[in-house]
Amino acid sequence: MSREEGSKLSRRAWITTTSGVIAAGLVKTQADAVRLVAQEAPTSGPAVDPTRVPGRIVSELGIRAPGEQPRRLLRGEALSSSSRTPLADLMGTITPSDLHFERHHAGIPDIGFDDHELLVHGMVERPTVFRMRDLERFPQVSRIQFLECSGNGGGVYSRDRMPTEITVQALDGLLSTSEWTGVPVATILREVGVRPGASWILAEGSDSAVMSRSVPLDKVMEDSLLAYGQNGERLRPEQGYPLRLFNPGYEGNTSVKWLRRIEVTDRPTHTRDETSKYTDPLGDGTVRQFSLVMDAKSVITFPSYPFVLPEPGWWEVRGLAWSGRGRITRVEVSADGGRSWVDAALQGPILPRSTVRFRHLFEWGGRDTILLSRATDETGYVQPTVQQLWDARGQRTSYHQNHQRAWKIARTGEVTFGLGELV
Amino acid sequence: MKTRHAGMVAALGVLMTACEAPDRFGGTRSVPSSGADALFASFDAGEPAVPAHAPSRFGFGAEASAARIAAWDIDVRPDGAGLPAGRGSVAQGKVVYETWCVACHGPTGTEGPNDRLVNTSPWELAPTSQAIGNYWPYATTLFDYIRKAMPQATPGILSPDQVYAVIAYLLWMNEIVPDDAVMDAETLPAVIMPARDRFVPDDRIGGSGPVR
Numbered sequence: 001m002s003r004e005e006g007s008k009l010s011r012r013a014w015i016t017t018t019s020g021v022i023a024a025g026l027v028k029t030q031a032d033a034v035r036l037v038a039q040e041a042p043t044s045g046p047a048v049d050p051t052r053v054p055g056r057i058v059s060e061l062g063i064r065a066p067g068e069q070p071r072r073l074l075r076g077e078a079l080s081s082s083s084r085t086p087l088a089d090l091m092g093t094i095t096p097s098d099l100h101f102e103r104h105h106a107g108i109p110d111i112g113f114d115d116h117e118l119l120v121h122g123m124v125e126r127p128t129v130f131r132m133r134d135l136e137r138f139p140q141v142s143r144i145q146f147l148e149c150s151g152n153g154g155g156v157y158s159r160d161r162m163p164t165e166i167t168v169q170a171l172d173g174l175l176s177t178s179e180w181t182g183v184p185v186a187t188i189l190r191e192v193g194v195r196p197g198a199s200w201i202l203a204e205g206s207d208s209a210v211m212s213r214s215v216p217l218d219k220v221m222e223d224s225l226l227a228y229g230q231n232g233e234r235l236r237p238e239q240g241y242p243l244r245l246f247n248p249g250y251e252g253n254t255s256v257k258w259l260r261r262i263e264v265t266d267r268p269t270h271t272r273d274e275t276s277k278y279t280d281p282l283g284d285g286t287v288r289q290f291s292l293v294m295d296a297k298s299v300i301t302f303p304s305y306p307f308v309l310p311e312p313g314w315w316e317v318r319g320l321a322w323s324g325r326g327r328i329t330r331v332e333v334s335a336d337g338g339r340s341w342v343d344a345a346l347q348g349p350i351l352p353r354s355t356v357r358f359r360h361l362f363e364w365g366g367r368d369t370i371l372l373s374r375a376t377d378e379t380g381y382v383q384p385t386v387q388q389l390w391d392a393r394g395q396r397t398s399y400h401q402n403h404q405r406a407w408k409i410a411r412t413g414e415v416t417f418g419l420g421e422l423v
Numbered sequence: 424m425k426t427r428h429a430g431m432v433a434a435l436g437v438l439m440t441a442c443e444a445p446d447r448f449g450g451t452r453s454v455p456s457s458g459a460d461a462l463f464a465s466f467d468a469g470e471p472a473v474p475a476h477a478p479s480r481f482g483f484g485a486e487a488s489a490a491r492i493a494a495w496d497i498d499v500r501p502d503g504a505g506l507p508a509g510r511g512s513v514a515q516g517k518v519v520y521e522t523w524c525v526a527c528h529g530p531t532g533t534e535g536p537n538d539r540l541v542n543t544s545p546w547e548l549a550p551t552s553q554a555i556g557n558y559w560p561y562a563t564t565l566f567d568y569i570r571k572a573m574p575q576a577t578p579g580i581l582s583p584d585q586v587y588a589v590i591a592y593l594l595w596m597n598e599i600v601p602d603d604a605v606m607d608a609e610t611l612p613a614v615i616m617p618a619r620d621r622f623v624p625d626d627r628i629g630g631s632g633p634v635r
Contacts, residue, residue, distance in 0.1 A: 119491065261495055300462075379631075380631035381630055
């Protein structure tokens with residue numbers, strides 16, 4: 001065998017192996033994809049045969065495998081900043097707590113569990129201060145629900161600046177899903193007695209921005225939690241330890257972290273973050289205020305930039321869909337830029353105001369292909385096109401950009417954000 | 424109710440009036456007189472948060488004293504509720520601004536690096552940006568926010584007089600009040616912000632109707 005033949009053989013063998021690795025979902029990070037593009041052999045594992053040496057013993061705290069290092073994507077290092085969940089690295093629907101997205105307006109405060117207190121007052125019969133041990137003693141509920149910042153997707157709304165090289169993490173990583181545990185706000189308001197005429201609450205955090213949002217009383221009575229648990233443990237500090245408001249299906253900013261005060265009122269307070277921020281300037285010159293519910297949305301997480309499909313053939317399109325108005329009832333996938341659609345499979349259980357994993361097996365023929373997904377929720381709402389949002393709202397809004405996302409697979413197998421090809 | 428600040432109105436013809444109208448967002452939802460229990464029954468579609476044999480009250484937690492409530496209840500509403508005693512002028516506010524604000528917001532409130540504060544052009548005239556003068560609907564929100572959250576490195580350091588003063592200066596920079604304006608618990612809620620009437624409630628309702 002000549003040296004050249006040997007080289008070809010080994011390369012073919014490597015591609016076969018690599019394809020198998022991708023199909024098995026083992027190539028997940030940008031670095032892996034870049035390695036594929038460069039056609040470098042993956043880093044080889046330890047030379048030691050693991051069947052010939054004793055393994056490690058038990059430990060008090062588990063860690064990820066050395067080769068598995070998903071990371072949040074930071075945006076700036078200012079006090080008011082965010083980090084994004086690596087959606088393309090994740091499976092199922094639950095976000096590991098240390099990868100839950102962050103959005104802080106003045107950093108993460110250090111608060112001790114035994115020091116924290118919640119004041120509930122205003123239009124109530126019995127103004128009360130609750131310590132954490134008090135709150136944990138009330139009847140408890142857990143629910144699996146998403147949290148999404150309403151600024152998610154802001155990078156792919158401008159007609160003039162539609163990116164191509166953007167990861168799903170940078171695009172939609174201000175979305176996470178957790179099992180939240182706490183006491184319903186309704187239970188606490190029952191305890192303190194709401195006075196007639198009340199219609200809103202003001203929720204206030206004890207970070208140094210004293211983050212404050214008004215929330216309709218109907219909403220918090222329906223399903224909001226005073227959450228102290230997340231994915232089986234107490235909240236992480238960056239998620240509001242030891243106590244946060246959690247408003248299912250509402251824009252994330254309303255789920256005030258480090259919650260120290262609830263004032264029951266008969267009108268909204270019009271805080272800074274519900275007037276100058278988190279409002280939607282529309283094309284007709286008006287500004288939509290208290291646009292609180294997150295409309296239905298979906299995003300394909302595989303394939304997405306910077307994945308490279310090494311060969312045509314069978315691939316499974318995978319993604320997430322969610323709606324702040326209830327359950328997802330349908331997710332459709334298009335492999336021809338939106339001309340035709342097929343139903344994707346939905347992974348149960350399908351929970352209200354939670355993410356659902358969708359999957360669709362398709363055969364890529366090796367041609368330029370534009371993949372889209374669109375979600376429908378139980379109200380009959382269908383995830384709109386960006387053109388529909390532009391027509392309805394104009395170009396200046398910065399929040400609630402839940403339009404259909406597109407990924408283009410080039411003949412080379414390279415995947416880029418493809419919405420610019422359609423508008 | 425709040426009184427009209429006649430001198431300021433006369434000086435520049437600035438639109439100012441008493442802020443007595445009910446909040447447009449306040450009357451749309453209400454709790455029946457039976458209070459929380461009526462709504463409580465509908466919690467989570469048949470999944471009650473407490474079992475049927477739960478007591479009507481658990482008695483957990485401690486009564487909040489008036490002093491405790493007063494110490495934390497510092498939010499300010501558009502009708503002026505929550506504003507403390509104190510006052511401050513445009514000239515006094517210039518000193519506050521140049522001491523505490525200029526490093527992050529620039530000499531004229533337009534340079535950054537943090538949020539732009541001054542803009543007197545309508546925000547829909549691209550390219551422009553949203554700032555106090557062309558976007559904030561209520562002047563009272565400035566007090567609520569600045570007292571709690573500014574300056575970013577040392578929040579809560581400003582006295583009520585200083586907060587009133589820097590608001591007067593910010594409103595003057597945005598050409599909303601004249602240079603002899605004084606802000607206090609009476610005059611601040613009476614300021615009509617240029618963008619106030621642009622704000623409308625959310626009209627998205629889900630369903631299969633038109634995209635909104």
